[in-house]
Amino acid sequence: MARKVGIVGAGVTPFKGRWVEKTYDELAQMATMSAMQDAGLEPKDVDAAFYGIYNDIFQRTCIPEHPLQGIIGLQNKFGIRISNGGATGAYTTSAAHAYVAGERFKTVLVLGVEKATDCFDFTSMSATPEVIKTIGWSGDSFFEQKIGWTASDSYAEVVLAYMDEHPGDLKPEVTAQISALLSQHVKTNPYAQRQHDQVTPEEVMNSRLVVYPFKELEICVYTEGAAALILAEEETAKTISKNTGQPVVWITGVGESNEHSFAGRNQKVMSRIMSDYLSSHRAYEMAGIEDPVQSIDIVELHDAFVHQLEISMVEFGFVPPGNADALVEDGIMTPGGKLLVNPCGGLIYCGHAVGASNIMSAWSARNELIKRKLRTALVHGTGSTIAQYGVCLVLEHD
């Protein structure tokens, strides 16, 4: 029987479009310090580090975790780096959970960090095209990179395939409302990149097309920042909780899935995000959740794109295929609805510091469960081409 694992501390740096004032090393240390202080621990109390760092090129070094081990005070201890595209943070938490549940360690650090916008395109004199190019190196190097593959166009492929199957769903006025709703949520997140960027559905509809069918205000923003969690096994977690006075939020379910990266017969079904379906249902099974609609209160979802948020919610079992718009039209995720979705503002408004993003989502889910005295949250990460990777974690508050 695996040991029970809980979150006993968490911290984030401010998420910003550009951190001129800090290096990536410093951001990592800031988040670590914040999480350790939250748990009332010092580096000597932590057994191992799990690093969630997505892209070597962003950090401009190919073993980007190596300077961090000493900087965070965990020299001579276990340290492992996880890199799984957009799902890096969730996969890192999943790996840390497995090591603690498997009795290798009692207390571990999960640390995600990314510094994207040091990348700069000198032809357009702006950062974004170079950031997208850098992510573009993540596509298939033989068949896709050279024809302009990007994260956006690969997710757009999935979204358009879903719209081919369900032509009346994902209506522009609904995606616009969801974006506007997230921009309201972010108002209470002082660490968010766009805390003060509230938009109306009309503004979302009027924003420019970036990659059809995605408009500018329906896409996550590139971010620099770090996020950290402290995980501990049951007895240690209870002791820490007694010291800090903060309840333990337990990780009761974990699920992962990586789909095929090619499409067609016997390959990826383009109109589905099976990685989300499988990872969520595996996490539900582990947590003993039979009906997610009844059991889950908060969803911290990796909203790379609003349209994908809607499809992910279908795959999680909250709305039926072809009627994702019920999330808004039936008030499921609107204020007063059954589900609180992305109270941190999501990656669209809080920001997407890739390796840190899902860890930030877990930080937010934990805070919201405690603050609102709710019981269960779902934390999600998605990544790689055509939403190939999916990870879900179920968090529960006693």
Place this chain on the structure above:
Amino acid sequence: MTKKKVIPPEYIPDADCRTIIRDGIEYHEANDAMFTFYRRSMGELSPFFLALRDEKRVLGCRCNRCGLVRVPPFMTRCPDCNFAPTEPVEVEQVGVMNSTPPITYFATSMFQHMAPFGRGRVVLRGADTAMSINVYTTTGILVPGLVRKDTEVKVMFRDNRIGEIIDIFCVPTSELTGEQIEKKGLQESEIDWEAAVEPQLPEADEKGVTAYRETLKELRDIAAQMNQTERARKDIAGWKRSIRVKTTGGQFAMEIDDGQFKIGEKELEVPDFVMVCEDPRTLLDGLAYRGAITDSIITGKLWISKNIEFTTVFKLDRMARSLARAKKA
């Protein structure tokens, strides 16, 4: 044929540095790059790429056990059949789109010259899997709705091929003749590409001229507001463009100069590019953040003479949003 450099020289910045001041403190930034050159092995994929380059043929691989044909031939053994061997097969050069392809308007720094472009997946006749491929139209800018799921397309070959996936792209067969559709190894130079033709504007009447005058005044006001907005100025920092704008009621110039944006009633002798819109309010709406200029180009309300200048258009759209945000704050 002149050989291209693996990194085009225009992408390479000077070795330089700069100082940024935040809250009275100086921070140092250096121009830098990570670069690695390769002699990349194409290994078992070599027959596929050589067939594209030398024979204008598309190869796949068929599993000896289940018969599944994968195109491109991205594996030599079938994992669905416990790694049974596959054999090379040639597939046809016409197929259908597996799903509606996305269209990239805002491209990465390496692909800005190609935008807007589609990239979708085609299932060629004789294949079971879908191959990633660029999608173009011969009729101008690729717009949503032109190519959808199940649209029949034809693989086209570049005139200059180098044994890479960029040697091919596809266009809808509805834009080709029967003979062209049938021809194997059809090259890009064998079809008619509609050249960018500047739209002709109707004669201006008094009402049109009055509307032009009023709109120009509003445009100037917006430009002045943008120049007073730090975020909007930052959007065009380091950028320089002169744009001749033609409307039914008259012409004017928009000039971007490293953080400064000017709109004036003058004729530019050698503009960087030309914009044409019947109604100047189309541009006004864009700059006032009542609808993106990008989208006006896509819907045909506004025409630009060079697609590469979508980069500038994005900056104008960005400035409009920055001004709108500043007004709200």
